[in-house]
Amino acid sequence: MTLESLNIAIALPEIFLLVMACLILIVDVFLPPEKRNLTYVLTQLSLLVALFLLLNNPSEGRMLAFNDLFVQDAMADALKLFIIIISFGVFVYSREYLQARNIFKGEFYVLGLFSIVGMMLMVSANNLLMLYLGLELLSLCLYALVAFNRDNGNASEAAMKYFILGAIASGMLLYGMSILYGLSGSLQLSEIAEAVMQTSQEGNAQRIGLIFALVFIVVALAFKLGAVPFHMWMPDVYHGSPTAVTALIGTAPKLAGFAMIMRLLVEALGGLQADWQQMIIVLSVLSLAVGNIIAIAQTNLKRMLAYSTISHVGFIMLGILAGTSEGYSSAMFYTISYAIMSLGGFGIIMLMARQGFEADKITDLAGLNQRSPWFAFIMMVLMLSMAGVPPTVGFWAKLAVLTAVVEVDLVWMAIIAVFFSIIGIFYYLRIIKVMYFDDAVDTRPLECGRDMQIALSTNGLAILALGFYPAALMSLCVSVFS
């Protein structure tokens, strides 16, 4: 074996980000606090260069590297593209928020970059080991970031819950993976897929073992994505962590989670589709019901967004359980548009927050229209998109998923999904009502930098633009799975 046979060049964006993260770590140590902006600029520049490297080397079919541990295919290309863009947005939104709270530190950016590398590795994993390592790299960074504001009791509590439940989920995943390895004799996803196909043809004896492993893996995936009944950590973690970190947790990792489901359930365990379909139906129905109904009772905006995430996860799973390429591409479309929407939602919260004021209650949005009509409009677009009202991208996402489900004759699932999203519209519309019809308590105009204004406006307009031309994103998602 030689160095050339590793095909290192395929993983260039990841390698570049890793090197830059280490470099920024060292540079940051020697920077005086007033020059910390350099860390931020370097982080954003390395994301842009990684994006350039990614776009410059599009994958031709399935490209394998590092002795088949790493795979670069069309799905990896598309998901990595959005992971980098969305993380870039999170860093733009969070700069002033962090500065106002005295947590504008180099470690935030270093851990953030490492978590992005973790997500990219999950997306490109071709081996159970790489999936697990990528997930752990992502999760470890996020645990630390949740507790980043050390003097905040809520944040420490959230970090503790997140860490313990995350560790349990990782344990479940490892247990399932170890049984899978014992039965198939390989960690390689493609070889597992072959072994699974063979055993499911042979008959019942080994099938029980496979389903045993499958249950643990599905539970772990549900934990990580936050599907009911494994969602308990989400509201507390979304609420407790600094909003900048909530934005980091609530956006790009969902894309990595989607990739993980695709790699594990579809690529490796495709032969057991009939079995995991039933499990995901239960998770999906429960997530839609619990997420949408409990969100109505929330007074805290971040908690409400957490429950809304749970219901969106239900929709994403709806697309996956259809088990067709239309289903997978619609689920991917949904995940990407959801990540863009929730990025904007957390952006608005960070826009309104000031020193000593979190702006995370629904009443804090009162009279936003009087203070800033433009950002009230952006927030209205975001909420309408989350509710699935045309002409926003959220409508097309829901429509695509529902079409995919109806096509595989699960009409009752589609009816349940529509029923609960109609219930869900209530709490999204309530925010619009509070913004436009309630009087502002604090009538000062919003202050924020030009970079944030531009990014947030682009974010909101992107949702409208994708709503008018959904084909741009949809054709990308369809081409991935064709």
Added chain:
Amino acid sequence: MTITDFLFFAFAGATIMAALGVVTSRNPVHSALFLVLTFFSCSAIWLMLEAEFLAITLVLVYVGAVMVLFLFVVMMLDINVAKMREGFVSYLPIGGLFAFLMLAVMVYVVGPVGPDVMGAAALDNAVQHGPEYSNTEELGKILYTDYVLAFEIAAIILLVAIIAAIALTLRRRPTTKYQTPSKQIKVKSADRLKVIKSDAEVLK
């Protein structure tokens, strides 16, 4: 019964007895020491399975480092053992039920009762290596070639753990008094002792 059979049963028996000792002994320090014995006899079993590297690592890392650290923590903390034992009887039925269920499922899946899920027949075909075979060398070869990416990412995860631990615990308190060795070394007698010229005076 061959000598290997005898050794296996001796070490397996020691593992089980020590594991029971961990959960039944009244003194937490004894529990920790029993855990050390469990690890040690486990590593002996691994040695017999030709997994020398894992066996040595278990002794070095777990027995040598983790458990000693654990023992320190147990000795430093003032644990109220009597309070922890409260409610043992009331939790026993539900705990016992789950333990029994786990055992039943394991016996069904792995053991001789149920379907041969794990392929126990394959065990008879296990390859045995001679004395010239080095488990450590083989592992090293695979680790640095086939699994080099996974190995590097594991290293990155350790780096992240260090960064996270420092970011979460390092505090600069302005009130803390500390010394700067470089300044201390550079100091000259002139900085500390000032000779003031003054005219001689006569006290009256």
